[in-house]
Amino acid sequence: MTNPFRIAAGEFRRFRGPLPKLALVFVTIVPLLYGAIYLAANWDPYGRLSQLPVAIVNQDQPAEAQGRTITAGADFVTELKSEHTFDWHETDEATAQNGLRDGDYYLVVTVPQDFSADLVSGQTDHPERAGIEIRRNDANGFVIGTITSSAQTKIEQAVDQSAVKSYFDVVFENLSKIKTGLNDAADGAGQLDDGLTKAHTGSGKLAKGSSDLATGAQKLETGAATLSSGLDTASTGASELSDGLATMQDKSAKLADGADQVATGTQQLTDTVLPPLTQLQKSLPQLKKNAQSAGTALNDVADAAAGGTQSISDDLGQADTELARLETKYPELKNDPAFGRLSDRVGSASDRANKIAGAARQQADVVSGITDGVQNNITDLSGSITSAKKDLNQLNKGAHQVATGNHQLNTAIATAATGASSLSDGVDKASTGADKLHTGAKGLSDGADQLKTGSHDLDNALGQLSDGAGTLHDQLTTAAKKVPAVTGDQQDQAAQVLSSPAQVTMHVDNPATYYGRGLAPMFFSIALWVFGITAFLILRPFTGRTLLGRGSAFARQLGSWLPAGLLAVLGGLLTIGTIWLFLGLDPVRPMALIAITVLGAAAFSAVAQFLRMTLGTVGSAIMLVWLIVQLASTGGTYPAAVLPQFFARMNPYMPMTYLIDAFRVTISGGETAHLVRDVIVIGSSLVVALGLGTLTMIKKQRLAVGDLHPPLEPA
Incomplete structure (x- = not known):
């Protein structure tokens, strides 16, 4: 086989x-x-999407724009239903969500309440992007997300086209206004050119003035620096003056105390010396007589002590002679202590009598000299006492005046010390202010330099602006001529084209279909x-x-x-x-x-x-x-x-x-x-x-x- x-x-x-x-x-x-x-x-599941149940929830509220009522949400829902992309069911939010959960709906498309307002906001200064919410439940089948994903793109395209079309409708409706505005802007640019020409002239003057200001500010800065330095020195001197016056105040207080003591002393001196001087002046005549009497008495004492035959010295001489004869007559007395003491005492008394007599004569001579001097100068002494009394009174009065003056000086020095302290504080503040002035002057100088530079730049810029304004005027005039005047049909056609300017065509080689x-x-x-x-x-x-x-x-x-x-x-x-x-x-x-x-x-x-x-x-x-x-x-x-x-x-x-x-x-x-x-x-x-x-x-x-x-x- x-x-x-x-x-x-x-x-x-x-x-x-x-x-x-x-x-x-x-x-x-x-x-x-x-x-x-x-x-x-x-x-062909995509060919049977029209059998897919989808819920639409329209919560949009109409909006006003350019005098028109915009119902973008209702228009959007009507447009969706007319396309038969899905089996659309318009319902409320609760029913839609329950249906999505139970599988009765595979998508829920929700139009928010501000949908129309956001769509027309593109015509304002604060545009907002309009939103559409699409919700699905993957528990109803994940593949449905792939099948329906194209719906989101189509909805976004439809919304974008609607918004852009609305925007360009307004743009074309305002073309005539734009043309008028361009003409007005051209006129304004011409006026701006004229104004800038004048401003350019003024800026030239400003540049010159700013140069002068910069020079003056530099001088001010230099002067402020000198003032600041001088006030620093003055502050130091004022501080030293204040310290010196404070020291003088202390010393003058002590001087016042000393002057008070001097015044008290002169007063005591006056009170003590004047009465004796007055008494002395009164006693001078009697003193003269007493001096003469004292001289006479001393001479008499001298004569009595050692004068002639009737004097004490003569008597003691005779007594000594008699004692010598007794000693000769009685030799045994020579060894007698009492006789010896008697002989010695008589000899001593004789010597003392001679000394007393000599002293009395000497004092008599002195008293005689004093008496002569007193007699010669008694008149001058009385005048001197009178002058001394006057001088002493003047000294006492002057001492009191000095004491009073010292107190006044101390008070004045205290006042001066207070003023000097205030002066020191003021000079310190002035010095601080001068420093700030110097800093400010430096800032002013720098600012003036910047102003100078800026004013020159401004002058140049204004020249350029003037040229630019002239060019702007010419260009705006040209632009106004280029703005077309379109008809209503032309506006609609242009808005439709511009809302979707490019058509994307997909060419598929060997399509599976x-x-x-x-x-x-x-x-x-x-x-x-x-x-x-x-x-x-x-x-x-x-x-x-x-x-x-x-x-x-x-x-x-x-x-x-x-x-x-x-x-x-x-x-x-x-x-x-x-x-x-x-x-x-x-x-x-x-x-x-x-x-x-x-x-x-x-x-x-x-x-x-x-x-x-x-x-x-x-x-x-x-x-x-x-x-x-x-x-x-x-x-x-x-x-x-x-x-x-x-x-x-x-x-x-x-x-x-x-x-x-x-x-x-x-x-x-x-x-x-x-x-x-x-x-x-x-x-x-x-x-x-x-x-x-x-x-x-x-x-x-x-x-x-x-x-x-x-x-x-x-x-």
Whole structure:
């Protein structure tokens, strides 16, 4: 049995009876069930968005603009309903939110109450961006967000166009006002030019005056510096004067006390000396007489003591002579102590009498001289006493005047000290003020310099402004002439164009057109792979007769694969035919689509047959895991560039990658080179799978004793 078709026919003959045949039919339509049912359900979901219930909540309040009532919210809702993009339901906020939560609505579009006011605010000095709130609930289906995301863009575009159109309506309505305003501005610019010319003349004078001011301010700064320095010196002198006067006040107080003491002393001197002087002056005549009497008496005493024969000295001389005669007469008296003492006493008395006499004469001479002097000067002494009394009275009076003057001096010095202290404080303040004056004068000088510079700059700038104002006048006049006078129809047309100045056109190469048509390549590929997993639930990857048969191993391998391959091709063609006929697949390369379907079905079924023949049930498990990996890495829904790095790297090594790409090229169009590459890779997969299956077939032909049933036992 080396004919592959006979091997395949033998496998099909196993299915006898209704149920086995029904199972065979079921395996054949697995690709149709998997691919067609899903694609039929999701072929064109965007084309049925008009059946999607969406709530509209209009809270907008009308606004006034340019004397018109703007109801942008109501107009917006009317416009949405007229487009029938969704199944619109206008309702209130509470009903809309409850419906979104319960799944009755898939979107809630809310127009806020300040929508109209914000739209027309573009015509004011404080424009505000109008807002529309769109809310969805992913608990009702996450994919609905992808489907409805375009609605947000369309709503934003509609709102922006409406706002811009309203703005340009106002702009064009005000063109005549703008033209009038430009003419008025041109006239104003002319007047400004005239005024600036005059201002330029005045600024020249200001520049000259500011130069003079700067010079004067410099002099003021110099004088203020000199004044500040002088007042600093004066402050030091005033402080020293104040200290000196304070010292003088203390000293003058002590001087006043001393003068008081002097006055008291002179008063006491006067009170003490004047009475004796007065008495002395009165006693001078009697003193003169007494002096004369004293002189006479002293002379008499001298004469009595040592004068002639009647004097004491003479008597004592005679007594001494008598004692000497007694001693001579009585020699024994010489040794008598009493006589000796008597003799000595008489001698001593004689000597003393002589001395007294001499002294009396001497004093008599003195008294005589005094008496003569008194007698000669008594008149002068009386005059001197009178003069001394007068001088003493004047001294006493002067001492009291000095005491009074010292008190007055002390009071005056105290007053002067207070004034000097005030002067010192005032000079200090004046010095501080002079410092501030100097600082201010310096600031004034700097400011005057800046004013000088600024005034010159102002003069230059005013000249430039005058030139600019003339140019502005000319340009505004020209601009006013260029402002067009448009009609109402022209305004409407221009506003519509400017509200949407650019039309963006999307050109799609090789368009898929429908959502399901774009997903068909991936689901066709998955369906053929799933067939390989399910087919060998009822088909055998090989039979025992195939192993025991003669002929080439490749022919036997081909015959073992052929039942699954034929059913896979039939199921694949049935799937694309059904989608083509009932959903409008409309491939751009019909024959290539059929060919790639046949090639893909053959390759995937060969891979499944090889794994099942080699590994048994484990091979089917590997097919399932491999399918899951390919779903994540082949780029059926998202391109490989956006996949995680692990799956992106696996993409080129997955056979489904090339079958999906081949289906895309044949259904929607694309590069022929890609299709050729895909055919080569898929065809190579078929050849490799059949080759590996042949090697497995050869290996399995080598039977071991354990492979025989019943096992052979030795005799």
